[in-house]
Amino acid sequence: MKKISVLCLFAVLCSVSCTMIDQEYMAKKLTFNADECVDVNSSKWNIQREIVLESTSGSLLSNNETSLLIDNKDLFLFDKTGVLRFDRDGKYINSIGRLGHGKGEYTEVTDVTLNKDKKIIEVLSPNYIHRFDYEGNIKEKISLSLSATSFVYDNSCYWAGTGHITDNLLYKLNEKGEVVASYLKNDFKISVIEDNFGKGTINTFRDLFSHDIYHMNGDTIRLAYQVNFSGLDLPQSIYSSDMNQVSADLNSKNYMMIRKFMENKQYIYMLLHENVSSGESVNMYHWIIEKKSNKQRCIKLTNDDLMKNPYHFNAQVLTDDDILYCVGYVNVENMEALNNNPSVVLVDLKKIFE
Numbered sequence: 001m002k003k004i005s006v007l008c009l010f011a012v013l014c015s016v017s018c019t020m021i022d023q024e025y026m027a028k029k030l031t032f033n034a035d036e037c038v039d040v041n042s043s044k045w046n047i048q049r050e051i052v053l054e055s056t057s058g059s060l061l062s063n064n065e066t067s068l069l070i071d072n073k074d075l076f077l078f079d080k081t082g083v084l085r086f087d088r089d090g091k092y093i094n095s096i097g098r099l100g101h102g103k104g105e106y107t108e109v110t111d112v113t114l115n116k117d118k119k120i121i122e123v124l125s126p127n128y129i130h131r132f133d134y135e136g137n138i139k140e141k142i143s144l145s146l147s148a149t150s151f152v153y154d155n156s157c158y159w160a161g162t163g164h165i166t167d168n169l170l171y172k173l174n175e176k177g178e179v180v181a182s183y184l185k186n187d188f189k190i191s192v193i194e195d196n197f198g199k200g201t202i203n204t205f206r207d208l209f210s211h212d213i214y215h216m217n218g219d220t221i222r223l224a225y226q227v228n229f230s231g232l233d234l235p236q237s238i239y240s241s242d243m244n245q246v247s248a249d250l251n252s253k254n255y256m257m258i259r260k261f262m263e264n265k266q267y268i269y270m271l272l273h274e275n276v277s278s279g280e281s282v283n284m285y286h287w288i289i290e291k292k293s294n295k296q297r298c299i300k301l302t303n304d305d306l307m308k309n310p311y312h313f314n315a316q317v318l319t320d321d322d323i324l325y326c327v328g329y330v331n332v333e334n335m336e337a338l339n340n341n342p343s344v345v346l347v348d349l350k351k352i353f354e
Contacts, residue, residue: 059092104138189241
């Protein structure tokens with residue numbers, strides 16, 4: 001499971017806050033009901049394809065949580081130690097930069113985004129963006145005017161999240177890395193590392209400690225969805241600066257969190273985490289909503305499936321053809337399998353509604 005990580009506080013940016021929220025748009029209410037969930041082993045969930053990633057000495061991913069980006073035939077897998085490029089059959093092609101302090105090197109990988117028009121892959125390493133072509137050649141390194149923990153490229157600009165370390169939760173940057181606008185006042189006193197941006201074909205933003213989902217559009221953002229978990233709200237201590245108290249409450253109280261959110265023209269997908277105060281276990285759910293009909297499918301993940309098929313934890317990309325891409329191991333029988341690369345798992349959301 002992804003752990004909440006405390007960051008050191010940085011010196012914050014000096015720029016004008018320019019909050020432009022579309023107040024006229026009426027957010028849609030989405031209500032979750034765990035009683036309507038079915039078991040993951042039912043016919044409602046089927047793997048369409050498993051892409052087994054090549055495992056060689058030069059193509060091994062680390063044991064850190066692995067993320068995925070897709071452009072046509074290219075699969076880019078990354079964790080905090082590096083970025084690797086594979087083809088659609090799982091064959092390793094090349095690496096994108098490496099750890100270090102020289103040209104074409106980064107101190108760590110905080111996040112990655114794609115400029116698909118220019119075939120440029122951009123690596124965020126808190127205070128810098130490193131731009132590479134798909135073959136791994138360094139093109140440019142730019143300095144940022146803030147320390148970002150997540151970002152996404154969008155039509156000649158960037159949206160960036162800072163992990164609760166600045167006055168606002170969301171910032172817009174130009175291609176030079178300069179802040180041009182800021183959004184969503186930060187009421188949190190703690191710092192976290194989180195992947196704020198959904199990897200669907202609709203650009204979305206969410207905060208780890210919120211049930212609100214935003215759409216970004218040009219120079220404005222709008223509150224698109226408000227998710228209701230029927231009393232399972234996060235503890236109020238998340239607004240406190242006492243990280244010890246926050247951690248204790250997150251372990252001991254009943255609440256729901258949105259671990260992943262992705263959206264395309266047809267579907268909304270969420271991976272949900274339900275904490276149970278007994279501390280015995282957590283519950284995980286796939287929650288899929290068909291937007292046109294408002295039909296919903298909720299699939300509860302059993303402990304057995306989470307152990308044998310950890311790809312369920314790591315949904316990554318939702319494409320326009322309604323395929324959900326996950327990254328992880330499938331049908332793990334022994335620990336030796338974890339020494340190889342994980343798989344990329346494709347699930348067709350349309351079939352869940354048939």
